[in-house]
Amino acid sequence: xxxxxxxxxxxxxxxxxxxxxxxxxxxxxxxxxxxxxxxxxxxxxxxxxxxxxxxxxxxxxxxxxxxxxxxxxxxxxx
Numbered sequence: 001x002x003x004x005x006x007x008x009x010x011x012x013x014x015x016x017x018x019x020x021x022x023x024x025x026x027x028x029x030x031x032x033x034x035x036x037x038x039x040x041x042x043x044x045x046x047x048x049x050x051x052x053x054x055x056x057x058x059x060x061x062x063x064x065x066x067x068x069x070x071x072x073x074x075x076x077x078x
Contacts, residue, residue: 049076 024032043051049072056068 045076 020033023036053065053069053072057065060068
């Protein structure tokens with residue numbers, strides 16, 4: 001990916017290309033290497049709601065933001 005144009009590929013890209021061809025064939029599709037990737041942790045609901053409220057804070061005035069905080073708390077309770 002970061003190789004200079006016209007230069008020979010190094011050993012690591014050649015190894016990676018060989019492994020991809022070995023595992024998924026010559027024409028890999030977009031998600032063909034999905035099984036090789038580690039799964040990502042799912043954030044907690046509290047963390048997600050805090051991030052949401054932090055992201056919408058600049059968009060609302062104080063009254064609307066308080067309403068969003070109340071709705072987030074109600075959502076967390078259900």
